Each structure stands twice: as structure tokens, then as C-alpha cells.
Amino acid sequence: MAQAAMLQLHPKSGLHLTRLGLGTAPLGGLFAPVSEAEARATLETAWQAGLRYFDTAPQYGNGVAEQRTGGFLQSQPRTAFVLSTKVGRLLRPGPLHKSQLDPKGEPFFKGVPQLAQVYDYSYRGTLVSLEESLERLGLKKVDILYIHDPDADNRSVAEVMQGAYRALLELRQQGVVQAIGVGMNHTDWLLEFAQAGDFDLILLAGRYTLLEQGALQKLLPLCAQKGIGVVVGGVYNSGLLAHPAPGATYNYLPAPPEQIERALALQRVCQRHGVPLKAAAIQFPLGHPAVVSVLTGARSAHELKENLQMFETRLPPSLWHDLVAEGLLAGDVPVPQEA
Structure with missing residues (x-):
């Protein structure tokens, strides 16, 4: 069996996640439009390769990624895949939120309906968000529900715990979802949530990569201690580790020179x-025992096939040794072991 398709049991939730999952933000037109045909071909390629964990969100293409992902998964056996979506943003007609715009004032998601993303982490808003996601997906349930980027609207941990978290707890208790979590790209915020709540999973984007391992100090040890599975996204740091060169992006913005040099x-x-x-x-991220899956984003079947090839490439143990010797990795960073 290919490494990407290998299932890893997360004991706390009981879910089996493939080591490599598909993140669907690009299928919602992130940075450039993606046609229905391209999106379908990407999803089909993922399925044929054995990927069975799919992650989406209302934010991705203002609902388009959910529609495309659900449209494909409707024809697959429901017990054969794991699906996650997110709460915290309701899609409504109106002016775009500042977080939907790049530094030039252009929408991040192209070729999709330009709906306003209204931040809502209330108890009621969370239930409405799930209901609307299921309608877009055309499915009766999702397996994992994440609280999405509360930092983007400067919501306090206490407010989110009182509202969205309380709703998620009830949904899990009722068996509506199997696992609950929180996802963002700020390690300190995730640490606070992991300390405060009974989460099954966290989705950590861009903060545990070959380029930076700040999550290794406190967040990942806490997750290991509490049995919280870590899903890692943004492994290329939004492009810098894919094509390190002047003009590359880091955190969805032009990369600083010092980060470009480190990537080079x-x-x-x-x-x-x-x-x-x-x-x-x-x-790299799967070297840590708390990490249960890596999400790869792709806007085409070609991109996904390349990511699959990269995931299956044999890496010699001496590579990690030399990265430590060069001061590019700390000596105590866990690295993948040869199968």
C-alpha cells in the first residue's frame, strides 16, 4: 500500500485518517479560478490514490469548495471516507470582510460568488453554520467539525468556548459529529484552546513545517499528553517551500528575505x-507522534499527482542528520523514520 493511503487510527476519536489528506481551499479558487472539471479531476485523482480524508470549509471559495467536495463524495460509500468542515463564518450577501481581501484589496478566492463572510462563534451561529454546510455538501453528516480561525476576528478564547465550543460538545455528545477540533495558524491560540477544552483534533496550518517548528515547544507535547490528534496543513508555508525564490509567498504574503534564504x-x-x-x-510533520495526517492542497490533478510523488519519495536518514548539522533543524526535532 502507498504511504499516502495508509490509515492511522486516532484512538480518542476512533477515526481512521489517511496519512495524506486533501485540503480543498484551492478547489474554491484560492489565488486563481478553478473550473468544475479541474476540481472534479483533482478529487477523483485523490480518491484513486487512496486518499480518504477530505477537509473543507465555508470560507473556501465562499461555499464553492464544500459544494464541489460534497458533489464528488455523494457518489462514494459514506463509511469509506472521513470529512471535516468548519464553523465560525456564515456566508451572507454584503460587503466583503477585510480578511477576505489581499494587500491589493482583491479577493483571495477568484471566480466564485463574492459573498460576505460574517464571523459568528455563537452557540446558535455554530448550529446554523453546520446546517448550511450540510446543505452545500449535499450530505447528511460530517465526521469532524473544527472551529475556524477565531484569531482572524480577534475573538477571545473565553467567548469562543462559551459559544461555538459548547455547541460542538453537544453535537459530539449527540453523535451528530464524531470529533471536534479547532483550526488556525497561530500556535499560541491553539495552545490556549487545547488547554481549555476537550478537543479530539487540532488543525495546525503552517506552524509545524520544515521551515519552522515553534509548535514543538508546548503545543505538540500537550496534544500528545491529552491524546489530541494533530492534522498539519500548510506544509509548504503557502508556497515558499515549494518554490523558494524572490517573490515566493509565505503566510499568503510576499516572503521576507530571511525566510527565503532559510528555505534556499x-x-x-x-x-x-x-x-x-x-x-x-x-x-516532515509525520515524524512527530502527535501528528495523525498531513493535508495537501492542489488545484489540479497534475498538482496532486506531484504532491503524491513527493510524499512517496524515499528520504535517506542522512538528510535529517545533515539538516541538523547545518543548524536548519534542532537536534531534538522528531523526523520521519524509514518504513
Whole structure:
């Protein structure tokens, strides 16, 4: 069996997640439009490769990614896949929220209905969000429900716990969803949530990568202690580790020079070992025992096939040794072991 399709049981939730999952933000037109045909081909390629964990959200294409993902999964056996979506943003007619716009004032998601994303982490808003997501998906249930980016609207942890978290707890108790979590790209905020609540999973985007491992200090040890599974997204740091060069993006914005130089240094070590930087980047997070799955985003079947190839590329143990020797990884960072 291919490494990407191998199932990993998360004991706390009872879910089996494939080591590689498909993140669907690109299928909602992130940065560039994606046609219905391209989206369908990407989803079909993921399924044929054995990927069975799919992650989506209302934010992704203002509902378009949910519609496309659900439209494909409707024809698959419901017990054969794991699906997650998110709460915290309701889609409504109106002016776009500032978080929907890039520094030039253009929408991040292209070629999709330009609906306003209204931040709502209330108890009632959470229930409405799930109801509307299921309608867009055309499915009766999702397996995992994440609270999405409360930091983007500067909501306090206490407010979110009183509203959205309380709703998620009830939904899990009622068996409406099997697992609950929170997802964002701020390690400190995730740490607060992991300390405050009884979460099954967290989705950590861009903060545990080959480029940066700040989550290793407190967040990942706490998750391991509490049995919280960690799903890692953003393994290429929104592009920098895919194509390190001036003009590359980091955190969805132009990368700072010092980050570009670090990425280039990582690439040089990988080149000495005859492996692509992307292969090391996509495999790296699974070296930590708390990490249960890595999400890969792709806007086309071609991109997904490349990511699959990178995930299956053999990485020599000496690569990790040399990254430590070069000061690009700390000596105590857990790294993937050869199967």
C-alpha cells in the first residue's frame, strides 16, 4: 500500500485518517479560478490514490469548495471516507470582510460568488453554520467539525468556548459529529484552546513545517499528553517551500528575505541528497507522534499527482542528520523514520 493511503487510527476519536489528506481551499479558487472539471479531476485523482480524508470549509471559495467536495463524495460509500468542515463564518450577501481581501484589496478566492463572510462563534451561529454546510455538501453528516480561525476576528478564547465550543460538545455528545477540533495558524491560540477544552483534533496550518517548528515547544507535547490528534496543513508555508525564490509567498504574503534564504538553505541540503525540497517538506510533520495526517492542497490533478510523488519519495536518514548539522533543524526535532 502507498504511504499516502495508509490509515492511522486516532484512538480518542476512533477515526481512521489517511496519512495524506486533501485540503480543498484551492478547489474554491484560492489565488486563481478553478473550473468544475479541474476540481472534479483533482478529487477523483485523490480518491484513486487512496486518499480518504477530505477537509473543507465555508470560507473556501465562499461555499464553492464544500459544494464541489460534497458533489464528488455523494457518489462514494459514506463509511469509506472521513470529512471535516468548519464553523465560525456564515456566508451572507454584503460587503466583503477585510480578511477576505489581499494587500491589493482583491479577493483571495477568484471566480466564485463574492459573498460576505460574517464571523459568528455563537452557540446558535455554530448550529446554523453546520446546517448550511450540510446543505452545500449535499450530505447528511460530517465526521469532524473544527472551529475556524477565531484569531482572524480577534475573538477571545473565553467567548469562543462559551459559544461555538459548547455547541460542538453537544453535537459530539449527540453523535451528530464524531470529533471536534479547532483550526488556525497561530500556535499560541491553539495552545490556549487545547488547554481549555476537550478537543479530539487540532488543525495546525503552517506552524509545524520544515521551515519552522515553534509548535514543538508546548503545543505538540500537550496534544500528545491529552491524546489530541494533530492534522498539519500548510506544509509548504503557502508556497515558499515549494518554490523558494524572490517573490515566493509565505503566510499568503510576499516572503521576507530571511525566510527565503532559510528555505534556499534547506533546498541546498536536499539537493545534495538528490531529493526535492517538497518531498522533505510534505513528509516532515509525520515524524512527530502527535501528528495523525498531513493535508495537501492542489488545484489540479497534475498538482496532486506531484504532491503524491513527493510524499512517496524515499528520504535517506542522512538528510535529517545533515539538516541538523547545518543548524536548519534542532537536534531534538522528531523526523520521519524509514518504513
